[in-house]
Amino acid sequence: MSIVIKNLCKSYKGNLVLDNLNLEIKQGSLFGLLGPNGAGKTTLVSILNFLIPKDSGTILVDNMDLDKEENKIKSICSIVPQTYAFYPKLTAFENLEFFGSLYGLRKEALKKRIEYCIEVTSLEKYINKQAHTFSGGLKRRLNIAIGLLNSPKILYLDEPTVGIDPQSRKYILNVIKKINEKENTTIIYTSHYMEEVEYLCDEIAILDKSKIILQEKKEKLLQKNSIIKIKLLDEIIEVDTKDGFDNFTKMIAKLEKENKRIENIDFGYKNLEDMFLNLTKQDLRD
Amino acid sequence: MFKYLLKKEFTLIFRDLHALLVLFVMPVIFILIMSLALKNSYSNSVDTPLKVAITSSKNNKYIKTMIESINENNFFDANFLKVKDNKEILYKENYDFIVDIQRNYIERIKLNDKNFKVIIYSKPDTSLQKIEILKKLISSASTKLILEDLMLAQKIDTKNVLDFESKIQNAYVYKKDGFEVTPTSVQQSVPAWLVFSMFFILIPISNTFINEKAFGTIDRIRSINVSLFPILLGKIVPYYFINQVQVVFMILVGMYIVPILGGDSLVIQGSIPLIFLVSSAVSFASISFALLIANIAKTTEEATTIGGVSNIILAAIGGIMVPKFVMPKFMQDFSEYSPMSWGLESFLEVFVRGGSFNDISTYVYNMITFAIICLLLAYILLKKRR
Numbered sequence: 233m234s235i236v237i238k239n240l241c242k243s244y245k246g247n248l249v250l251d252n253l254n255l256e257i258k259q260g261s262l263f264g265l266l267g268p269n270g271a272g273k274t275t276l277v278s279i280l281n282f283l284i285p286k287d288s289g290t291i292l293v294d295n296m297d298l299d300k301e302e303n304k305i306k307s308i309c310s311i312v313p314q315t316y317a318f319y320p321k322l323t324a325f326e327n328l329e330f331f332g333s334l335y336g337l338r339k340e341a342l343k344k345r346i347e348y349c350i351e352v353t354s355l356e357k358y359i360n361k362q363a364h365t366f367s368g369g370l371k372r373r374l375n376i377a378i379g380l381l382n383s384p385k386i387l388y389l390d391e392p393t394v395g396i397d398p399q400s401r402k403y404i405l406n407v408i409k410k411i412n413e414k415e416n417t418t419i420i421y422t423s424h425y426m427e428e429v430e431y432l433c434d435e436i437a438i439l440d441k442s443k444i445i446l447q448e449k450k451e452k453l454l455q456k457n458s459i460i461k462i463k464l465l466d467e468i469i470e471v472d473t474k475d476g477f478d479n480f481t482k483m484i485a486k487l488e489k490e491n492k493r494i495e496n497i498d499f500g501y502k503n504l505e506d507m508f509l510n511l512t513k514q515d516l517r518d
Numbered sequence: 519m520f521k522y523l524l525k526k527e528f529t530l531i532f533r534d535l536h537a538l539l540v541l542f543v544m545p546v547i548f549i550l551i552m553s554l555a556l557k558n559s560y561s562n563s564v565d566t567p568l569k570v571a572i573t574s575s576k577n578n579k580y581i582k583t584m585i586e587s588i589n590e591n592n593f594f595d596a597n598f599l600k601v602k603d604n605k606e607i608l609y610k611e612n613y614d615f616i617v618d619i620q621r622n623y624i625e626r627i628k629l630n631d632k633n634f635k636v637i638i639y640s641k642p643d644t645s646l647q648k649i650e651i652l653k654k655l656i657s658s659a660s661t662k663l664i665l666e667d668l669m670l671a672q673k674i675d676t677k678n679v680l681d682f683e684s685k686i687q688n689a690y691v692y693k694k695d696g697f698e699v700t701p702t703s704v705q706q707s708v709p710a711w712l713v714f715s716m717f718f719i720l721i722p723i724s725n726t727f728i729n730e731k732a733f734g735t736i737d738r739i740r741s742i743n744v745s746l747f748p749i750l751l752g753k754i755v756p757y758y759f760i761n762q763v764q765v766v767f768m769i770l771v772g773m774y775i776v777p778i779l780g781g782d783s784l785v786i787q788g789s790i791p792l793i794f795l796v797s798s799a800v801s802f803a804s805i806s807f808a809l810l811i812a813n814i815a816k817t818t819e820e821a822t823t824i825g826g827v828s829n830i831i832l833a834a835i836g837g838i839m840v841p842k843f844v845m846p847k848f849m850q851d852f853s854e855y856s857p858m859s860w861g862l863e864s865f866l867e868v869f870v871r872g873g874s875f876n877d878i879s880t881y882v883y884n885m886i887t888f889a890i891i892c893l894l895l896a897y898i899l900l901k902k903r904r
Contacts, residue, residue: 281741306743315734321533322526333522334742362533378738 234259234386234418235280240289242275249275251442253289257420257435259385262412264433264450265422271439273422274314277388280420281311294385310384314391316371317378320364324355324374327363328381335382349377353407369400376407386418387411393428401425405432462487463496519744523752530726531756537722541764545715546771549707553772553781556703556841568614568648570596571607574621580663581619587659594652604639615640615652624663658683694788694872701870702782708772709865710838713858715768716761716800717829720808723757724821727812736900746900750893754805761801765793788868796868796878799885800861806892807857813899832858860884 235257242250249272257263267273278284280291282302291298293305318327328346337345350356353373358366363374372392379387389408393401405428412419423429429436430450437447446453460480462469464487471480487494531537570588574581577598588596596617599607607613616639620626623634638652669675692698699705730736739749772784786793808825815821833839835849836856845853853859860881867873867881 278737281737283737283741303743306741309741311738311741313734313738315732317734317738319526319530319735320729320733321530326526326529330522330526331738331742333519334739334744336519336743382742 234261234294235420236290236292237276238290240276240279240291241287242272242279242284243287248442250279250286253439253442253444255437255444255447257418259294259418260412260416261435262409262419262433263421264429264436265420265439266424266426266429266436267422267439269424272442273439274390276439277311277390277420277422281309281388282306307382308385309388310379310382310386311388312376312379312390312392314394316363316375318363318374321362323360323362324350324366324377325359327374328377331378332381337381345381345383349380352380352411353377354403367400368396369403372396372400372404373407376404380411383415384417386420389419389421391423392421393423393425401428408432461498462494463498464492465495520748520752523748524756527726527752527756531722531760534722534725537725540718540721541715541760542767544718545711545764545768546775548711548714549704549768549771550776550779550781552707552711553702553704553776554779556707557781567593567595568652569612570594570615570617570652571599571601571613572596572617572619573599573601574619576621578621580624581621583663584619584656584659587662588652588655591651591655594655608639608641614644614648617652617656619656624660627660627664628667692872693867693874693877699785699787699870699872700782704772704776704782704784705870706841706866708768708784709869710841710862712765712768713800713836713861713865714829714833714838715764716797716861717804717807717832717858719757719761719801719804720811720825720829721822723753723805723808724812724815724825725818727753727809728815728818728821732817746897750809750897750900753809754802757805757808758798758801761804762797765797784869786869788872789874792868792873792875792878793865795875795882796861796864799864799882799889802889803857803861803885803892806889806896809896810892810899813896829858832856835859837862857885857888860888 235255237253237255240250240253240255241248253272253276265273265276275284279286280293280298282298282305286298293301294308296305298305319330322330325346328349329342332342332346350359353376355370355373355377358370363371366374376389376392379389392408393404396404408419408421409432411417421429421433434450435448436450436453438445460471462471462483469483469487471483484494572581572585572588581598585596585598588594599616601607601616601618604616607616618635618637618639620634620636623636626634636656638649638656640649690698690701727736730739740746769784769786773786774783777783811821811825811828815824833856835853836858837845837853838858842850842853842859864878864881864885867877871877
C-alpha cells in the first residue's frame with residue numbers, strides 16, 4: 233500500500249472534521265477524493281503534507297509512519313495546492329529554480345529537472361515571463377510543474393483545475409494522466425468536478441460529513457450503477473442491473489410475451505454526479 | 519539553497535517599485551524638507567527674520583537706539599513705523615510684532631514714574647518664546663539706554679559693560695577630542711529620517727511575507743523538507759543589505775544634495791565602525807519588528823495599517839518628527855521606550871556629539887534585545903500556523 237490511514241481524527245475548535253477515517257490508497261493509483269464543501273478533503277491533504285497536525289489515528293506513507301519519518305515522507309511527496317503557491321513577481325523559471333533548490337537540487341540536476349517539468353507542462357514559451365502575467369491555465373500548469381520538481385512518488389493535487397477554461401482543464405488532466413503513467417506516481421486528486429474524477433481516476437472515495445462513505449474502483453462503481461433504458465412506443469422502461477443482467481433478460485421476456493414493440497435499448501450508467509448527489513444527499517452545504 | 523533564497527528575495531525587492539519608493543524616495547524628501555524647514559532652528563542667522571514695527575508718537579534717539587539694539591539680534595528685523603491700525607499692519611503687511619512705546623518712557627523711568635506703557639501686539643499663534651525674547655531685547659535695550667546716561671555721568675567706560683552680551687561666548691563640548699561638528703538641522707534630520715525609513719522596511723517585508731502566506735507559498739515551503747530557520751534568515755540578510763544601502767544613500771543626500779538646495783552640509787566626523795554598528799542594530803530591530811507584524815497581520819492592508827501606524831507612533835514619541843529637546847520632560851522620558859529613539863540617539867551620539875561605544879552601548883543592547891524578542895515571537899507565530 234502506498235498510503236494507509238487508520239482511525240484518523242481531526243477537529244477544529246470542537247468541530248469534528250475527520251471522524252475515525254479509514255482509507256487505503258495503492259501505489260501507482262490515480263485516486264479521486266470527492267466530497268462536498270467542508271467535507272474535510274483539504275484537511276486530510278494538509279495532514280498528509282504536515283501542514284496541520286492530526287488529533288489521533290495512524291498514517292503510513294510508503295510503509296513509513298507519518299509521526300516518525302517526517303523528513304523521509306516529505307522527500308517522496310509533493311503537494312499542488314488549490315492556491316497559486318508561487319511568486320507572481322518571479323518568472324516561471326525563477327520560481328522553478330527557487331523551489332527546486334529547496335528540494336535540494338543543484339546545478340545540472342536542477343537544470344535537467346526544470347527542463348523536464350517545463351516540457352511536461354508545456355511552459356517553454358512562457359519560461360521567462362513573470363507569473364502574474366499568466367492566464368489562469370498557465371498559472372495552474374506552473375503550480376503543477378513546481379509540484380513535480382522533486383520527482384515525487386506521491387503527488388497530492390488539491391482541486392488543481394479550479395477557475396480555468398475547459399481547454400486548459402483538459403490539458404491539465406492529460407498532463408496528470410501522463411505523470412501517473414510515465415513515472416508510476418501515486419496521485420491523490422481532490423476535486424468538485426465529477427466529470428474530471430470520472431475521466432481521470434481509477435479509484436474513487438467520497439468523503440462526506442467527516443467520514444469516507446464510499447471507496448471503490450471506478451469501473452466497478454460505474455458497473456454497479458449501470459442502467460439499461462428500453463424505449464417502447466409510448467414509454468421508457470429503466471432496468472437496474474446493479475445485481476447482474478437477470479432483471480434485464482426477464483424484462484425482455486416479459487415485453488415479448490406482452491407483444492410490445494421495442495424501439496431502442498440504451499446501455500448506460502448513472503454518472504458519477506448522480507451517484508455523488510445520491511450518496512451525499514442533495515442538501516446545500518456551507 | 520541559501521543562495522537561491524537570497525536571489526529570490528532580492529529579485530522580489532527590486533521588482534517592487536512601490537517598496538523602493540517608500541524606502542528611498544520618501545526619506546530623501548523628508549530629509550530635504552526637514553533640513554531646509556528647520557534650518558533656522560539651529561542657525562545663528564535666519565533668511566526671514568521676524569518683522570517688528572516700533573511705533574511711537576515721535577521717533578527720537580531712544581527709539582532709534584532701541585531699534586538698533588533689537589536689530590543686533592539676527593532673528594529680528596525692526597524698523598520705525600507710524601501705525602494707525604494694528605490689524606492692518608499685522609495681517610495685511612504681515613508684521614510679526616508691533617511694539618507701541620511711549621516716546622518719553624526712558625525719562626519717565628528715570629523719574630521713577632511707573633505709569634509708562636510698552637505694549638507688544640502680535641498674532642494669536644505667535645509662540646510665547648518669541649514674545650519673551652522680544653521682551654528681553656526691549657528690556658535690555660532700555661536698561662542699556664538708562665545705564666549709558668548714568669555711566670557717562672560717572673565717567674565710566676561703557677564699552678565693556680554695555681557690550682557684555684557680545685562677550686559671552688558659547689563653546690560646544692564634544693565627547694571626542696578633535697571632534698568639531700556645528701549643530702545644524704541636517705545633522706538632526708538625516709539620522710532621524712534615516713531611522714524612520716529603515717523601520718519602513720516593514721512595508722516590503724510584510725507584503726512579501728503575507729503574500730507568501732495568502733498564496734500558500736509558505737505552506738508549500740513547509741511541506742518541503744526544509745527548516746524554517748534559513749527561510750527567516752533568507753529574509754533578514756537581503757533586507758539588512760537594503761537598510762545599509764539606505765544608510766549610505768541618506769548620508770550622501772545629506773552631504774551633497776541638501777547643500778545644493780541651500781541647506782547645510784552633513785558632516786561625518788564620527789567613527790565609521792560605530793555608524794556601521796548602529797545601522798546594523800537599527801536594521802536588525804526594524805527587520806525583526808517587520809517579521810513580527812507580518813506574522814500577526816492576515817492581509818497586506820492589515821500589515822500596512824498596523825505597521826504604518828505603529829511606525830508613525832514610534833517616530834512621534836521617538837524624537838523623529840519632533841526633536842526630543844523641544845519635548846517636555848515626561849515626553850522625553852516616555853520616548854526612551856521607542857526603538858526609533860534608541861536608533862536616533864545612537865546616531866546623534868556618533869554624528870553630532872562624537873560619542874564612543876560606551877555612549878551608545880545601552881541603546882545598541884536595547885535594540886538587539888528588542889530584535890531578538892520580535893524574532894522569537896515571529897518564529898513562534900510561524901510555527902503555530904500548523
